[in-house]
Amino acid sequence: AQSVTQLGSHVSVSEGALVLLRCNYSSSVPPYLFWYVQYPNQGLQLLLKYTSAATLVKGINGFEAEFKKSETSFHLTKPSAHMSDAAEYFCAVSEGNSGNTPLVFGKGTRLSVIA
Amino acid sequence: NAGVTQTPKFQVLKTGQSMTLQCAQDMNHNSMYWYRQDPGMGLRLIYYSASEGTTDKGEVPNGYNVSRLNKREFSLRLESAAPSQTSVYFCASSRQGLGTSGRARETQYFGPGTRLLVL
Numbered sequence: 001a002q003s004v005t006q007l008g009s010h011v012s013v014s015e016g017a018l019v020l021l022r023c024n025y026s027s028s029v030p031p032y033l034f035w036y037v038q039y040p041n042q043g044l045q046l047l048l049k050y051t052s053a054a055t056l057v058k059g060i061n062g063f064e065a066e067f068k069k070s071e072t073s074f075h076l077t078k079p080s081a082h083m084s085d086a087a088e089y090f091c092a093v094s095e096g097n098s099g100n101t102p103l104v105f106g107k108g109t110r111l112s113v114i115a
Numbered sequence: 116n117a118g119v120t121q122t123p124k125f126q127v128l129k130t131g132q133s134m135t136l137q138c139a140q141d142m143n144h145n146s147m148y149w150y151r152q153d154p155g156m157g158l159r160l161i162y163y164s165a166s167e168g169t170t171d172k173g174e175v176p177n178g179y180n181v182s183r184l185n186k187r188e189f190s191l192r193l194e195s196a197a198p199s200q201t202s203v204y205f206c207a208s209s210r211q212g213l214g215t216s217g218r219a220r221e222t223q224y225f226g227p228g229t230r231l232l233v234l
Contacts, residue, residue: 009155032220043119043205043225044158051220090157094220102148102173103223107157 002027002093004106012112019063019078021109023091026072033074034092034103035065044090050074061085086113116141119226121206127232128196136191136229138206146209147189148223149173149181151202158205164189196233204229 007022025031032051036044048059055067061084065076074091091106122137140147145166150158150173160173162181170181178200180192189208193200205228209221 034222036225041228043227044207044223045225046222049220049222102160102163105150105158107155 002031002095002104004091004093004104006089006091006106006109008109009107010110010112012114013081014114015083016080019076019081019085019111021076021089021091021111023065023074023076023106024072025074025091025093027093027095029095032094033065033067034094035059035063035074035076036090036092036105038088038090038108040087047076047089081111081113083113083115086111118142119206119208119224121204121226121229123229124227125230125232127234128193129234130197132196133192133194134196134231135193136204136206136231137188138190138226139188140206140208140224141187142208142210142224143186144208144210144224145186146211146221147183148207148209149179149189149191150205150207151175151200152205152228153202161191161204193231196231198233200231201233202231204231 003026005024034049035047038044048057050067058064063078088110090108092103119140148163149161164170164183167186182190206226207223209223211221
């Protein structure tokens with residue numbers, strides 16, 4: 001069964017600094033990987049996803065993530081943090097060769113941006 | 116398009132009371148999901164419906180029942196609420212249906228959530 005580990009439940013960065021949110025996955029088959037963002041008192045929305053095409057995936061709001069099979073990682077980065085990036089971020093994995101396996105979410109990382 | 120809508124937005128129950136959380140989507144999606152979100156636990160799947168007429172248990176189904184009323188609507192029922200069911204509940208939907216190989220890469224679209232407090 002697939003699983004996701006997000007390192008760090010809370011990350012704090014200064015405005016303009018690099019954002020790095022870590023995600024490692026476990027899957028017995030080639031995975032599909034997702035990053036979702038949740039702003040306060042809202043539902044989740046998709047930031048980006050890896051579906052076995054390019055390993056470097058670009059998403060909305062300047063975020064990107066790189067799929068590294070050898071490291072079983074899918075870390076999320078943004079070169080320069082904005083105050084509006086403060087939110088909770090969830091990494092999720094789905095097994096690529098199954099039509100029936102639901103998405104599995106990590107526990108989330110709360111990003112704070114300091115002025 | 117409204118996307119995924121959920122009612123109510125907030126509810127307070129007493130232990131032992133019952134209630135139904137409603138979810139509807141207007142995107143003609145085949146699959147629908149119910150999650151609960153608790154601090155430090157991320158999102159955990161309660162039940163899902165891969166297509167109209169089917170439902171399956173997720174990670175934490177105990178104490179819940181679901182009904183896929185039609186393609187648009189997927190309800191979650193608490194028959195006898197317990198304080199442990201205090202949580203934020205999210206409904207989601209995705210396009211592909213049961214057994215479709217592309218389903219695993221489909222984006223899920225989430226509703227705004229229902230905050231439930233059980234006293």
